[in-house]
Amino acid sequence: MGDFKKPSTVKEFEENFAQIKPLMDANMAYYESSRCLFCYDAPCIKACPTEIDIPLFIKQINTNNLTGAARTIYSSNYFGHTCGKVCPTEVLCEGACVYNHQDVKPIEIGRLQSYATTDAIRKDKKLFAKKDKNGQKVAVVGAGPAGIACASELCLLGYEVRIFEAKSQPSGLALHGTAPYKIENSDVLNEVSYLQKQLGFQISYDFKIDNAAAVSELENNYAAIFIGIGLGKTRNTNTPGEQLSNCIGATEFIQQLKLDPLSVTIGKKVVVIGGGNTAMDAASESARMGAEAILLYRRSKEEMGAYEFEYDLIRSVGAKAMFNTAVVEIKGEHAVTEVVCFKTINKNGQLENIAGSEFTIPCDFLIRATGQERQTDFYKMAGLSFDDTGKLIVDEHSFQCSKPSYFAGGDAVNGGAEVVNACAEGKKAAQGIHHHLSNSN
Ligand SMILES: Cc1cc2nc3c(=O)[nH]c(=O)nc-3n(C[C@H](O)[C@H](O)[C@H](O)COP(=O)(O)OP(=O)(O)OC[C@H]3O[C@@H](n4cnc5c(N)ncnc54)[C@H](O)[C@@H]3O)c2cc1C
Ligand code: SF4
Missing domain, CATH: 1.10.1060.10 (Alpha-helical ferredoxin)
Structure with missing residues (x-):
């Protein structure tokens, strides 16, 4: 592995991104x-x-x-x-x-x-024993794994559920984020349409809830509201040069790759900044798109947030990694041509750039895997409490928010975990909603 050519047909893309x-x-x-x-x-x-x-x-x-x-x-x-x-x-x-x-x-x-x-x-097998309709309606904001799991469980319990989704397809980051060598888009979409057929929740696509009027309409028309809106776009780090062309956030790059892989712009030499699982995905995907990929992480290998097996995966496709390497500037006239770096040292928990260690790495594409923004504007608009890190505050058992008719789960609450966590929380929140509505009638 490690010698990929840039794919120019769907077949070549599928070969480079063969299912693991x-x-x-x-x-x-x-x-x-x-x-x-x-x-x-x-x-x-x-x-x-x-x-x-x-x-x-x-x-x-x-x-x-x-x-x-x-x-x-x-x-x-x-x-x-x-x-x-x-x-x-x-x-x-x-x-x-x-x-x-x-x-x-x-x-x-x-x-x-x-x-x-x-x-x-x-085979569209009938596996679910749904309770009779109880006449109550619940709104779900976001058709990611958390929202779909919540909607599915509520339908099972007899509720009528409508999901409001900003995008034109369901599944959130399970569709737009997960690496193409782990799952094909059709697999994710088929599972959601199976659930929808079996359980009967409705989805309104291209329907972003983004203003106070839309929020009050939900409050007036639904007995409870589940918030499963995940996180936002890639966070800026204010590194000089971030605005140059060919510098892109990891989630935005990966979303393009997932939706329209052959139209993706990529360079010959790609720098990926970060040490989490998204950084690993971006490095692995760049290598499979035919680029020479190098991952730069400002802390040590042991301090990376990424799983060891994800790091092994990037090594297996020929991506390189440099640790204790901080990017301080992204240079280029219009597009990126090099990054300026310093070696770093951890002194009593404080990360410092080592004086005189400055060096540059030429590159023609840069991916920032520097975490995702929190959707705090939404929470403020809906009057929901969140903590200092921008995570929605919920009751740990019922997943009820600070306003009693609101419940939440998934990345918006846990700050960014895995699909399985979002599913678990969405389901528990549905049970929290059921308990709340059963006791308030
Ligand atoms: C690059 C990347 C790779 C990943 N790979 C993996 C992996 O391999 N395995 C794994 O288990 N997990 C992976 N994850 C994590 C996983 O995808 C998420 O934890 C999970 O999808 C979170 O589910 P969620 O429903 O909370 O949010 P999301 O999946 O983000 O879904 C939120 C949904 O809400 C919609 N929305 C947002 N705001 C609004 C609004 N105002 N109105 C209406 N709709 C709105 C969005 O369009 C989206 O569809 C990855 C994440 C990323 C970023
Ligand atoms: S039950 Fe679980 S832990 Fe035991 S052998 Fe089977 S998979 Fe492994």
Whole structure:
């Protein structure tokens, strides 16, 4: 790996971005499910934020009960298929599998999960026992994983749900953010349309809730409102030169790559700034787009927020990394031509640039993976309390906001985690809404 040519056709793009967890066939699933020890008090369940009964669905796969396996998965996680492919299973369920203690490869839980749910989605299987309509309406703002999970659970409980989504497609960052080598767009979209068909929530697309009148209309017409609007665009760091062309935020770059990969502009030598998982994705994706990619992180390798396996992945596709390297200026006349860096040192917890260590790196494209902005303007508009870091404040059990008819979950509340966390929180918030509305009538 590490020698990619810039793709100029869909086929070349798919080759460069080949699935790292391809769908299993029946034989593979049978073999893999046979390895499971069906542990009592299974650690893999505890490591899953949605607490899927993993040994149960693996047993169901093994006994050729795929419908039962899909039901087990969906009863805990509405994005069961997507999570099977995009979850950092290496640090969650698979990381907790008992086989790790014996130096044996853990069970491929994620791939088994996607295998079991594929059949349900393709055949539009009826797995959900919906309660009768209770006559109450709930609005959901944002059709990301948190919003979809909340809407799905509310429909199951008998509510009528309408989701308001700013974009023209559902799934939020599960569609616009997750790396193309982890999941194909059609997989994410098919799962949402399956849920929509089975459970019956409505989605109003291209419908951004962005003014006080729209907020009061929701308040007047719905018994409760769930906020699942995630985070905003890539945060500026005020580094001189950030406004030059060919300097782009990571989420904006990745969104373009996901929606229209062949139209993406990229340079020959790409600098990626950051040390989180998004930085790893941007570096890996740049390399697969044929660029020479170099990741610059101002702290040490050990201090990176990214998972070790994500770092290994960028190394496997030929991206390079430099640590303790701070970019202080981005230079170029119109477009970026080089970055000015200093080596850094951590002195008693304070990061300092080392005097005299200045050097430059030539590049013709720069991606800033410097975190996402918080949507505090929205929270102020709706009168919702948030903390100093811009996270919405909610009750930890019910996910109720500071205003009683509002509930929230996902990145807006946790500050940016994984799809599986957003799903878990969206579902818990739906139960919080149900409890609140059942007790206030
Ligand atoms: C580059 C990148 C890669 C990632 N890769 C992975 C991965 O591999 N695995 C993984 O598990 N997680 C990954 N994540 C994280 C994961 O995608 C998020 O944690 C998850 O999508 C959060 O779900 P959410 O519903 O809270 O928010 P989002 O997914 O952000 O969805 C929010 C939705 O609300 C809509 N919205 C926003 N404001 C408004 C408004 N005012 N009115 C109406 N609609 C609005 C948005 O358009 C969006 O559709 C990644 C994130 C990024 C940025
Ligand atoms: S820990 Fe591993 S072996 Fe045990 S039930 Fe979970 S997947 Fe199966």
